[in-house]
Amino acid sequence: MATAALPRTAREIRLAARPEGLPERAHFAVAEAPVPEPGPGQVLVRNRHFLVFPGLLTLIGGAVEGLPLPPLHAGDTLFGPAVGEVVAAPAGSPLRPGALVSHLLGWREYALVDAAACTPLDDTLPDPVAYLAQGSAPYGALTRLAGIRPGDTVLVTGAAGAVGTLAGQTARLLGAGRVIGTTGSPEKAERLVAELGYDTVLLRGTGRPIAEQLAGAAPAGIDVLVDTVGGEQLAAALGAARQGARFALVGALSAQLAPGRAGGGPPVEPVGIDPFRLVVRGISVRGYLGSEHPDVEEEWTGRFGAWLRSGGIRFPHVRIPGIDRAPQALRELAEGRHFGAVVVELADQAVSFGSCRQDPKETAWPGRRAVDTGVARDADR
Structure with missing residues (x-):
């Protein structure tokens, strides 16, 4: 099932305490958890990138009912859109070790995901990180x-x-x-x-x-x-x-x-x-x-990929290196200190789609300027 020796434990970000207002770094904990073994119908994914998104603030705050995602309580691991590499899959699964997938269990280095909840990624978009775009x-x-x-x-x-x-x-x-x-x-x-x-x-x-x-x-x-x-x-x-x-x-x-x-x-x-x-x-x-509107995602991805390759659109985002910095990245998002999307980068090596290789240190691809790494001073809302 697995392609290589895996670590015994991996890190994940948990909510340590529910804040009264906007969360601070102290409201989160970087925890070590055993790397899980996949069961029937499950896939183990090594996360490479995950998205920091403002909806987490609502889930952490717990003030709104009727949301499509569950609220977060003290002790829960945070979650959100992620892109990762399959490292173990059950026999007979169409997913194979080494395949890139997207799923909703970010905020951890290794994710145990139901195979049906993984979306295989192809080269429709020229960079895997672009699958985290909120377009x-x-x-x-x-x-x-x-x-x-x-x-x-x-x-x-x-x-x-x-x-x-x-x-x-x-x-x-x-x-x-x-x-x-x-x-x-x-x-x-x-x-x-x-x-x-x-x-x-x-x-x-x-x-x-x-x-x-x-x-x-x-x-x-x-x-x-x-x-x-x-x-x-x-x-x-x-x-x-x-x-x-x-x-x-x-x-x-x-x-x-x-x-x-x-x-x-x-x-x-x-x-x-x-x-x-x-x-x-x-x-x-x-x-x-x-x-x-279940048909929109596929339609958008196809048009987004074509626009990226032609130079018709740009995907502004900042990459924050290391899971330890993820809680601070959420706070910076709330303060409006970045331009575009905020992505936490876990990869320590390049991720590629065939010949379209994307090194984590190299953030430009045809049709868009290098990713924003600066910090703005004022809120963007």
Whole structure:
């Protein structure tokens, strides 16, 4: 079953205590656990990379019911999207040692995964890490909910995050005429325009209301909203909505990343939504849930791979080396200190797809600039 001698133990990140607000390093523990032996229908995977995502803050906080993922309690190992290499598989399994797979048991060096919960990876994307990109949600929101049309003016809130950096580029590739973003950092705003093709970016926290900035940036109004934030920015978008505007909600960062909160619940400040305006403008507001659109993931992956290879899109992300730094990476994500996705890198050697070899130290591939390794000073939501 196994291809080589395995260590007896491996490290994983556990929740040591549930925080009252945003988690600190002390709320997590780096634990040693025995490397498990796969049973029938199970696969042992050596994780190479895993994603740090804001939804973990909601799961840790435990403040919201009805989520598609279980809440985390003290003593639980964290989890999330991961890419790894199969090291042991049951007899008769189509998965073989050495195969690359994606699954949802990140935050540990070795994962025991049900074979049915592993997705084999091929060379559709030129880098295995790109399978951790959070682009299927905005792609699905734009194609399934908003029905983006040529020439549309699109607003993306939280544009410098893992979703927003891909949402704006995707909107442009799907025909948007003007793409506007929001962020809390002047440095990130410059990058969004210079590197990712945003037409203009509105700055939160300048003393000038987002609604006022949006009125100046889109005097004729907006047609589509891809909202990752909620709160004041959602209200501003409603005020700027044109007749028949389509709003797709894919996140609620104003609640998840608010200091002193448990990662969920309503926005930090109550925001009045005028139902009369929704009616007379014919505005649609829908939340995007990936499980309701099972065909989107494969469709997005195919288009994403083609766009990456042609240079039509970039995948901004930062790679954090070592599982020990993962808890701090989650805190930095909450503080908005990175541009794009945040990925923890466990690999100590290159991972390859045939001739497309990707060294962990070399982070550029055709069609995109080298990955961001800097730390910005302000929040990106």
